[in-house]
Amino acid sequence: MNMIDSPHASVSASITQAVLHAAQRLGLERAELLSACGLEESQLGDPDARVPFAVQERLWQLLGERLAHPEPGLALGRHLAPGPFSVLGYLLQSSPTLGDALAAGLRYQRLVGEGGELCLEERGDELHLIYRPLHPDLPATRIRVLALMGFWVQMMVPLLDDFHLLRAEFIHPEPDGLEAYREVFACELRFAAADYALVLPAALRTAPLIQANPPLQQLLRQHAEALLARLPSESLVARVVTLLGAQLAHGEPDRAELARTLHLSERTLQRRLAEEGSSYQQLLSDTRRQLAERHLRDGRLPAAEIAVLLGYSEPSVFFRAFRHWTGLTPGEYRARYGEER
Missing domain, CATH: 3.90.1520 (H-NOX domain)
Structure with a gap:
């Protein structure tokens, strides 16, 4: 991630x-x-x-x-x-x-x-x-x-x-x-x-x-x-994704806190991410999706626990987001993956 x-x-x-x-x-x-x-x-x-x-x-x-x-x-x-x-x-x-x-x-x-x-x-x-x-x-x-x-x-x-x-x-x-x-x-x-x-x-x-x-x-x-x-320094996008991964374990990520960690204002963070062809919200969504798919493929955690690990306050919010990403519910995604194994 x-x-x-x-x-x-x-x-x-x-x-x-x-x-x-x-x-x-x-x-x-x-x-x-x-x-x-x-x-x-x-x-x-x-x-x-x-x-x-x-x-x-x-x-x-x-x-x-x-x-x-x-x-x-x-x-x-x-x-x-x-x-x-x-x-x-x-x-x-x-x-x-x-x-x-x-x-x-x-x-x-x-x-x-x-x-x-x-x-x-x-x-x-x-x-x-x-x-x-x-x-x-x-x-x-x-x-x-x-x-x-x-x-x-x-x-x-x-x-x-x-x-x-x-x-x-x-x-x-x-x-x-x-x-x-x-x-x-x-x-x-x-x-x-x-x-x-x-x-x-x-x-x-x-x-x-x-x-x-x-x-x-x-x-x-x-x-x-x-x-x-x-070597060229790691991109801002990569640094943001790293911080998002750490913050997600503790709930909904805080954009202002993340910007302070990078010694940037929120406005500057958004501008520099845009210069690299991305945005905070897109990186948050992409990181959550990658982690969600990995956890569902791994098969060890219930979907509700995965929702908590991804910083969602309610499992239903995670389920809607996952369906938007993949066209499948978490259960359908896990079942399909199980069939491929």
Whole structure:
């Protein structure tokens, strides 16, 4: 919920290089791919340079069209190499424990790209590494996220003596063939889930990494901080959505309080949001809808409790709003989602 699409979203040149290298290993022509998505070799020479996310998204789309594989993303993920991911890949590998590596991944995820949000949730004895992508319904997104998930597994396996997944979860419905999924993830597979997620034993958080190198990690962290500081600041829209998510848990959000938190007047807040093509009311509605759909898909909370979590004073107000958004009641939406599972 903390992630909003932006025309300024970008990804690192290093991950774009890695994707191109993987495509070449699978028999595709690099020059043709570059030309088709409007990229120049000169844009990729510096591993810390940035490429517009929309351009890389076009690259993923092309790969989906040109790779003869039932799940092109899984094929690409198996051929991605850690090296081209530059500082973040090496930072993860040199971390003392898996928990330290995951914390670094969360802290510096923008260095790799702004095409989604990575988060970590501990639920009982399970650790959920969740990825929430921009444009989750696009075919190119499925390819991109499967490639990333496959790569993460490939990268973690040699770093731990006893790395294993409890479960892998995917937003899309179960495909006809699961062989490629089983080869990559080697665990229980769950489709039509609320999020893309890798689920690990929580005990692995403290597991030491084989390539741990604290002095090197400290140097890499300093470099990562410098690179992070050079990235454009998070948009006002993204900051507002983050604050809305925090306020919703305590009832109806207060626009005046939110503006004060941002050191802005309400008038200035509205004007600057309009400059970014949005409005407070639209962001509030979008955030509520995203959270409502996620909770209903998850299936653990009654609709009345979801209404409270979204800051509605009465469940009936939430029900009317949800019907306006989707054309369905919360119960109908949950039933339809259950049928897809």
